[in-house]
Each structure stands twice: as structure tokens, then as C-alpha cells.
Amino acid sequence: xxxxxxxxxxxxxxxxxxxxxxxxxxxxxxxxxxxxxxxxxxxxxxxxxxxxxxxxxxxxxxxxxxxxxxxxxxxxxxxxxxxxxxxxxxxxxxxxxxxxxxxxxxxxxxxxx
Amino acid sequence: xxxxxxxxxxxxxxxxxxxxxxxxxxxxxxxxxxxxxxxxxxxxxxxxxxxxxxxxxxxxxxxxxxxxxxxxxxxxxxxxxxxxxxxxxxxxxxxxxxxxxxxxxxxxxx
Numbered sequence: 310x311x312x313x314x315x316x317x318x319x320x321x322x323x324x325x326x327x328x329x330x331x332x333x334x335x336x337x338x339x340x341x342x343x344x345x346x347x348x349x350x351x352x353x354x355x356x357x358x359x360x361x362x363x364x365x366x367x368x369x370x371x372x373x374x375x376x377x378x379x380x381x382x383x384x385x386x387x388x389x390x391x392x393x394x395x396x397x398x399x400x401x402x403x404x405x406x407x408x409x410x411x412x413x414x415x416x417x418x419x420x421x422x
Numbered sequence: 423x424x425x426x427x428x429x430x431x432x433x434x435x436x437x438x439x440x441x442x443x444x445x446x447x448x449x450x451x452x453x454x455x456x457x458x459x460x461x462x463x464x465x466x467x468x469x470x471x472x473x474x475x476x477x478x479x480x481x482x483x484x485x486x487x488x489x490x491x492x493x494x495x496x497x498x499x500x501x502x503x504x505x506x507x508x509x510x511x512x513x514x515x516x517x518x519x520x521x522x523x524x525x526x527x528x529x530x531x532x
Contacts, residue, residue, distance in 0.1 A: 343521075350525075350526065352514070352524050352526050353521075354523070355521070355522070410467070414462070415462075417462070
């Protein structure tokens with residue numbers, strides 16, 4: 310069964326600190342992996358998208374990494390801000406299927422002042 | 423900022439009522455989606471459209487129905503709402519690279 314597992318489920322950090330969120334997947338065949346940020350009560354917003362051949366991609370203070378061999382991805386947030394408080398969702402797209410996205414259940418990040 | 427809109431944002435209705443959740447996008451995307459998401463849980467695909475007059479059921483069984491008469495419009499209808507339908511409904515559209523989500527409709531059925 311295609312699965313995407315994220316850890317930790319929740320994380321609390323102080324403003325200004327860095328953090329790393331993990332995503333392990335068993336999806337096959339793999340097309341691309343996406344990280345989304347979802348604020349409470351809002352729709353997810355895309356942060357990064359990486360294909361099989363990409364190891365790292367940055368978007369401002371967000372840096373995503375991908376190891377397609379071990380089927381692991383991480384999202385690193387640098388110098389966290391209060392506005393980073395949100396759920397971060399890892400999504401894997403199955404190759405050859407236009408609609409087949411497998412969603413993780415997300416990591417709930419809380420940044421405290 | 424994605425140009426995809428959902429109305430209403432919040433809806434509280436009684437059991438048995440018929441409701442339609444609206445979704446529209448101005449990006450000209452052919453592919454559109456409806457997802458259901460309970461608090462703290464992952465998104466589940468309930469409907470998918472490849473384009474006008476093309477719709478499919480998603481991975482999660484749903485009593486709702488959809489229509490796609492125009493490219494920009496993808497409404498979802500519940501003929502008879504029940505408390506089990508209480509959830510957040512997210513609409514999305516996609517280009518080749520990524521999906522763009524609307525703000526969602528929070529539905530509560532009493």
C-alpha cells in the first residue's frame with residue numbers, strides 16, 4: 310500500500326530556532342514529492358516540489374531534501390518566525406497517474422515567542 | 423497567490439438539507455479536485471475532473487456528486503446532508519507542476 314508517514318506529529322519550538330521535519334514514503338512508482346504549508350482553516354500552499362533527480366530545493370527559509378534511494382525527505386526551517394506556525398504536509402505524486410497524490414497527515418508546528 | 427475560490431467558507435445546516443459547495447478558478451486549469459479533510463488528518467480525494475464533462479470518484483467514498491460544465495467551475499452537491507458529512511472540503515486545481523488549493527469550506531451538519 311502506498312503510504313506517506315511524517316514525523317514528528319507535532320513540534321513546538323521557540324522563535325528564531327531551526328527545525329527539521331521528516332517524511333518517509335513507500336509510494337511507487339515515484340514522480341515527485343511536494344511540501345505544503347497549511348494554516349489553520351485554510352487550504353494548503355505549495356512550498357517546494359522535487360522530482361526524482363533533485364536532492365535539495367529551497368524557498369526562502371524553507372529547504373527541502375530528497376533521498377530517493379531511502380525514500381526519505383526532510384523540510385528544514387531556518388530562523389523560525391511566529392507565522393511559521395502551521396501544519397506541514399508531505400505529498401507524493403505517483404508516476405503515470407495524473408490524479409494520484411498520497412498525502413501525509415502532516416506535522417503541526419507551533420512557534421512560540 | 424492562487425486564483426481559486428470557494429464559497430461559502432463556513433456552513434451550518436440541519437440534517438436532510440441539500441447543499442452545494444462552490445469552487446471556481448481563473449487559471450484555466452483542466453484538472454480540478456475535491457478533498458475532504460477532518461481536523462488533524464490527511465486530505466482524502468473524493469472527486470476528480472480531467473476537464474469539462476469529465477468527472478471521477480476519488481479514493482474516499484463520498485455520497486456527494488460533482489459536475490463540470492465549465493472549465494472554471496466545479497461545484498460539489500450533497501442531496502441530503504447528514505452529521506457524518508461534517509468536515510472541511512477543499513477544492514484544488516492543478517497545472518503540470520503543482521496543485522493550488524482554495525481556502526476550504528467548513529461544513530457542520532446538525
